[in-house]
Amino acid sequence: MGRHSCCYIQKLRKGLWSPEEDEKLLMHVTKYGHGCWSSVPKQAGLQRCGKSCRLRWINYLRPDLKRGTFSKEEENLIIQLHAALGNRWSQIAAQLPGRTDNEIKNLWNSCLKKKLRQKGIDPVTHKKIPEGENGGEDNGMRKRSQEKAA
Structure with missing residues (x-):
């Protein structure tokens, strides 16, 4: 599973997310919803691909996530x-x-x-x-x- 060609062409960031990027994504999705994930990075001012934003939101930033050990x-x-x-x-x-x-x-x-x-x-x-x-x-x-x- 490699990266999509768009990630190479647009010189998008990869790797760890910064707190500033998390904040931008959180604010954008909270205010506008996610809509089409491929358009979210540009609208939120992020140098990431839509898939990266979607996974970050789903697995780390959603407000309803339950953290910690399983009961x-x-x-x-x-x-x-x-x-x-x-x-x-x-x-x-x-x-x-x-x-x-x-x-x-x-x-x-x-x-x-x-x-x-x-x-x-x-x-x-x-x-x-x-x-x-x-x-x-x-x-x-x-x-x-x-x-x-x-």
Whole structure:
């Protein structure tokens, strides 16, 4: 996933956002709404592409965002919803007001999968892992290594 050609042609900024840029985007979207994201940077006086502005707003600047650690109830709800919906992060996020799909996906991949494995539950099928199977991520690596050696 590279950058869009518009980002190279217009010499747009990339990388970290400054507090001044955050303020400009926040003020513009609060006052006028976002409308068409591709037109927002120019209207707000930013040297960014529309996609960058959209992601910054959705994941960091929205006033209804909920910050901080997830509660046990939220973690349990994510596990239940993942069992029903799979990796449909935006549909899961819709059930957790103030949480973003990216934040939920990161929590799943960094913590919740491991917690399920420790409890003896397969994080893909949400079923009990049969006795004798490790269930760890390195288990698949060992199997592949053994297959190559054979």
